Structure formats: C-alpha cells, structure tokens
Amino acid sequence: MAYRETEKMRQRKAEARKRIVDCTYQCVAEGGFRSARVTRIAGLAGVATGTIYRHFESREDLFAEIFRLATQREVDKVAEALASGGNGAERLERALRQFAERALKGPTMAWSLIAEPVDPKVEEERLAYRKAYANLFEKAIREGIEEGCIPDQDARQSSTCLVGAIAESLVGPLSPTQISQADSATEENNDPLVNSIIRFCMQGLTGTRR
C-alpha cells in the first residue's frame, strides 16, 4: 500500500472544514439560513462546491452544526451569568438580561436562532437549544427555591415560560423588517425593552413587584 492519512493531511482537512464552518457562520449572521447558498459558502471558503460534501453529509447537516455552534456560544454566556455571585433571583435576572442583550446585539443571528423558518434537522436543534436555556433556568430556579428567594413552584414550567416570554418579546424587534431600518448597535436604546421584559419575568417568578 502507499498513501496513508498523515498528521499533516489531517490538519489540512481540519483547516478546510473550519474555513467552511466559519464562512457559513458568517453567511448566516448576514442573512440567515435561507439565503445562505452552498455555492456562495464554498466560494468564500475557497473550495469547490463538492468539497463541502466531503465534510458534511448535506447542507442541512452543515446548518445544523452551525446552529449548534452558535447556540453553544449563547448558552455558555448565559450559563456564565448564572454561575456568578448573588442569590438565585439575582443570578437569574443577570442571565435573562444577558440573553436579551446579546440577541439585540447580533440581531440577524439571534433571529435565525429564535424565529427563522428552518429545515427539520435544524428545527430539531432549535428545540434542543430552547431546552438548553430552559434547563439552565430551571436549575437556577430550583436553587432559588432552596435559598428561599424564590417561592416554591413548578421550576420546569416556569423556565419554559421564561424562555418563551423573552423569545416572543424579541421576535418583533429582531425580525428582518425591523432590522433593516435598524438602530441596532445603539445599545442604550434597548435597555427599556430589556428592562420591561425582565420585570415581567422576575415577577412571574417571584410574585414580587418592584
């Protein structure tokens, strides 16, 4: 025999793959999944169309991976906020704010993750994504209940409601029609929005007005 995959080759392939992933990410962040064409991605990544298919089963699979990746970033940030100090309610509030503010900062990607119509495999990822948030929130609620700063309740249900309330509140501001005339990047503008979302959420959670 002659050719055997060597480290150098493995690396080169990995680089190409990464380039494909990065370019896809960029395309999606610019215009969402729907408008990200395989051809364009290949062009940006400097490979032939066919090469995409040596790294991914299908466009849908590629997209699913991108979704997972983008998701992970967001979820990690929220997890981070939840890991910081303070009691359960405070940590949750910080996490909710993180979620909303990050979405408003990268609106197209956030819209793709939250509301863009996507293919089934990607939609599946989306369910997982929302569940990931819910799980984080649920855990924090449980802790808050133990600490006594959050009244006893169905933590799973409440966490789902939190995700829904935020997502829904963001759909309007994030949808492409809104975005194109965007004042985005002007972060202060969004504070009132974020604040009122959070007020509702925290009240739903704690039953306490502020």
Next chain:
Amino acid sequence: MAYRETEKMRQRKAEARKRIVDCTYQCVAEGGFRSARVTRIAGLAGVATGTIYRHFESREDLFAEIFRLATQREVDKVAEALASGGNGAERLERALRQFAERALKGPTMAWSLIAEPVDPKVEEERLAYRKAYANLFEKAIREGIEEGCIPDQDARQSSTCLVGAIAESLVGPLSPTQISQADSATEENNDPLVNSIIRFCMQGLTGTRR
C-alpha cells in the same frame, strides 16, 4: 357581446373557492403547510390544478388566506372569553385557558400556526396573528389595571410575554414528534399543563401567588 357573468356563475365560483379553502384547511390540519401539495388540494376539492390559480395568486397566497382564517377562529374564541363576565384578571385567565386548551385539542393546526416553518408571506400573517392575541390581552390588562385587580404595568410588554410564555409551553407538546405518539383528545391529561402555564402567567401579571 354574449357571455356576461351572472349570479349563478358567481355563486358556482364562490362554491369552488370555498371547496378549495376547506380542503386546504383540512390538508393543513392533517399535516401542516409544508406537506400540503397543490395537486392534492386540487384533487380533494375536485378541481384541476390550474383552477386553484384562478382563485389564488399562488400557493403562498392560498396558504396565507388559510392561516388568516384559522387564526381568526382562534382569536375570536379568545376574544369571546375576554368578553365574558368577571373582573379583568378573571377574564384574562379564562382567555389564556381557552388559548391553551384549544391548541391542545387541534394540535397539528396549532403547531402550524405557532411553530411550523412557513414561507415569508405566511410568516407575516403569523406575526399579525401573534399581535392580534397580544392586542386582546393588552386591552384586558389595561382594563384590569383600571379596575384595580391588576397592578400598574407596561400592558403591551406584558401581553407579549403572555403570548410567548403560552406559545413556548405548547411548542414541546405540540411538535409533530410528540403528536404522533399522541394521547391527544384525552383532554384531562393536559389540565395540569394548562394550569401551571396559567399560574405563571397570572403571577407575572398580578404579582400574586395562589
């Protein structure tokens, strides 16, 4: 000249249109928008494919109309619940319950309205649909605030959160994977779910635990 559109013809056309609408509705209620083929709809309605296009600009337009129609039914029911007796909080609670219970009773259609990936024109209708709910809720919240049974708050924001919280809570139970193994139609089963959704929502609204 010879042929001139007569009442009889107008009626016949209207009937055909209605048949098309009904069959489309049925198809969507069975498997969602994505799987509803123009050919199949035409077959069910007893017309040729081309005839569909004498009544609707395009498949997307047809779907948009179906969406509007289905929406109207749901929104009307909620409006009805809001119009009944009791104070603002009570009326709202009844409306939220109506929303959730009806969705669980017609899960595929509810899923299509709430979460199925759809084409742009239909997506637009969806935004309107969600806004319609939010508007109803908003009005009721305002009334509740005046009556004093709901504390002062950003009614618009709260209404959006309500829609989101319910929709999100339903997405899981409604998604096709869940539905196929369905226990649907067994209405009692869903009561705990509906109850805990409503508990969170009412608490978010009133700041009162029960």
Next chain:
DNA sequence: ACAAAGAATGAATAGTGATTCACTACTTAT
C-alpha cells in the same frame, strides 16, 4: 343555433439550487 366570452383543464414546463460523480491532482510508501 351561433358567436362571444369566460372558466376549467392538466400535461408540459420552468426555476431553483442542492447534490453527484467521473475525473484530475495530490500525497504517501516502497
């Protein structure tokens, strides 16, 4: 009965972009 106009038909077409695959170009080991 006839002509004029519209309605209905459905087989053929078209548009779209993902995916394939026969081929070329590399890489490696001997």
Next chain:
DNA sequence: ATAAGTAGTGAATCACTATTCATTCTTTGT
C-alpha cells in the same frame, strides 16, 4: 519513479413541485 490510495473539483444532473397556457368545455345573449 511508481503504485495505490485519497482529496478536490465543478459542470452536469437531479429532484421537486409550483406554475403556466394552449386547448377544451360552459355559459350567456341574440
């Protein structure tokens, strides 16, 4: 250098249905 295998290529193909339109069928008024 050669053989054997792998990676990369991108024009051609495929798949999928929505949509069209030349033709046929109905209706209507004279």
